Amino acid sequence: MSATRTNSPIRAAFDRKRAVWAALFLYAIMLAYPSISFSQNETATQLKPATWPTRAQIVRVVTMRDQNTWIVVAGTTMLGLAAGIIGTFAYLRKRALMGDALSHATLPGIAIVFLLVGAKNAPQLLLGGAATGVLGILCVLGIRASTRTKEDAAIGIVLSVFFAAGMALFSVVQTQPTGEQAGLHSYIYGQAAAMSKADMQRIAFVAGLVVLCVAVLYKEFHVVCFDRAFAASQGVSVTMVDLLMMMLVVFTTVIGLYAVGLIMIVALLIIPPAAARFWTDSLTLMTVLAGVFGAISGVLGAMVSALFKDMPAGALIVISAGAVFVVSMLAAPKRGVIAQALRHTNLSRTVARQNLLRAFAEIEEREGEGATVSYQALRGERGWSQHALNKAIAKARRALLVTGDEQGGFRLSTPGRKAAREVLRNHRLWELFLIRYADIAPSHVDRDADEIEHFLGPEVVAELERALEERRRIPASPHTTVTEAGA
């Protein structure tokens, strides 16, 4: 290995020896490619247009004339509600992907019960699934607590190995005379469309249980999510509350398997709480919102799948939830991406404006009030790019803080001067404060003050005045000689 410093891995990869190897490898692929691009089914692809439902169909589905539609929509809605609510607590406990391990680990249990009981008997199958699901979670927790294997690897191992065990068992189930209708697929991908009234009632039961538990034990859940030590000191049994939360997640997952499938139920537990988190900092509101988002996704997904033949309801529910998530992430007022970007732009505009004004104020301080300032002088005042300076000047002129143009030079307007002095004063106050109280060398305070001056509110300024015993005038610069020598 050569000891030469390299600037990028790309360049590092293409120093001589490696370049030869990479070229040889690419060449080998090119040689091999024709023999492997086996194009057996050369049928020309014609994209099948989706068959759009007629208006009558839409009305029929939306008003839920068919009992079947009603059952499916009611079932998925309640499932979304329950998953959203209990998912909130799993999300806050940072156990989002634990649900992934859990749902995959239900498969062997279902297969074992199937082999033992022999027929399709939903409640028992679900109990079997819940048993191995809990076992899977315990494995993850045990591995995490007792070995150097980290949680992510523990989850990955448990989910893949348990799921594979389930698949192996299901390949036995398929050979049983009753095995045909067992359908591994219905558990993996869900069969919402085939939901029976009994299935729906089971979902209603679990959703009721979740809502009831969360409502009754809300305070305990709350405190365990945020401060376990405090919870314990208040006499809350953290282990029991954790266990109850986990059992509710298990019930919701297991009941959702048959409706939306084991990958989609994980999504329903994660996505609505993650979306709700964007809108609020209050746990109560977040729980309610997550429930509502889950329910909305359930309704939308079920209805669209009723409208389009062959569309898997589980996937559509997750896509609906995904749409809610994307909207939340973009549009939420405080934590949303757009709001953040706006705040960021506003802030950098304010900073640019104040920097420009301070440059003016400092020049005026040297050359007298009302001085005409040339573009070059402004450029020399700080290390800003031409583009940034031009933009700041244009903005300031539009705000009537600055008058004049590039030929004749710029001048501060009266309100501009007032604002500029304010900024300069804040800057100087902070510099003096740093020198006097933080014991920082005068030559080093400019940079620190440059960053903080934009954020000094009236209270802080008043306090600085008191601490420094400064009255209204602008304090002299503590490092004139330094800056001038530097410039």
Add this chain to the structure above:
Amino acid sequence: MSDWNWSLDGWIVLAGMLSAVSCALPGNYLVLRRQSLMGDAISHAVLPGLVIAFLLSASRAPLPMFIGAVIVGVLTAVFTQFITARGKVEEGAAMGVVFAILFAIGLVLIRQFAENVDLDPGCVLYGSLENIGLSVAGASELPDRVVNLILALALNVVFLSLFHKELKLSTFDAELATTLGISARLMHYLLMVVVAITTVANFEAVGSILVIAMLIAPAAAAHLLTDRLWLMIVLSAVIAIVSAAGGHVLAIVLPRWCGLGDRVALNSAATMAVVAGGCYALALLFSPSHGLVAKLAHRVAVAVQIVAEDILGLLYRWQERYPKGAQPMRRRDVLAAVGGRVLARGALWWLHRRGDIHLLSEQGEPAVDLAPAGRQRAAQILRSHRLWEAYLDRHFALPADHLHAGAERVEHFITPEMRSALANDVSDRTTDPHGKPIPKEVAE
């Protein structure tokens, strides 16, 4: 094993091994970077990429599939990164959001274009390893999927050896890597590209669930066995090979053991994953350095040693109190004084075997007495104990009745060097704060 058919089973085992090794190699870095679940996420999320590539190219040619998968795989990493950074969502949850949505989109696309897409959602999960020998290509005599697997393995080997230094640095010390001009982020995305390609190459043959298992389980098992990176990589490959071979054998043999007859064969990809999980469980239990059994054994050994030293100290003090012609201590009392549990009995047995104590019979009652070797050892322990008390007494304002408990715990961990340092510090003292004499150091 009578009906082992090399043209079928041989291909299955070979394909399984190739796929297992090609997954296990990049898996090492996923496990070390705590990004194992990126493998899970990507192997689910590439589905829409596959479907779209399939629709656009109208064939199952590998290249479009790889390109589609790589694009979506990288997108998964980018989206996850974006949601984590901008939305301040915890990384696990962000990953869950991204891969679930992409997987759902893939499923809808498959259903929508079912007539054009020859992709069975089930096949994506558990592949069709059983049929691998059936489609032998004309010219090369190798089944196409095996060729794909060989290419994927070659790609991974080349990638890992070309970027060995960069990967290692950015995995263990991202800051150092950055100061040396290696972009940790670029390495992250490159790794994701490799994972995506590996996933797709393995899809048809073994299915995504075995890919996830092989990405994580062999590497995690190897991580329990060694602290050296190169050894970890080698071990993970070996474990992957063993899992693949063992898994197929298990798939054939297990149903017979359970009396299900010849007709039933388990899904080999599934049993390979289960065997990989079994290998991890073995490493978890029996790894010499990090295994649970080794840890437990170590703890028991330390506990026994501490109890044994306590017994020696006890007997020494007994002799100190009754200097001349004292009766040996009754076994019953010794056991009672140190807790009287299994550990204490074990410690007594061990001391006796080492020749530190004599087991006597005193008026029909079993009793214990110090042997010369044990007396020397006990003197050292007592010396540590009393020196520590004297030291604490000199330097800390502790009441005299608070010294003993601390010294009782510390005495087992004071080395000869530390003892001589303590002795220097309190060289003017010949007794501990309670007035008991400090035994002399015994030359070895």
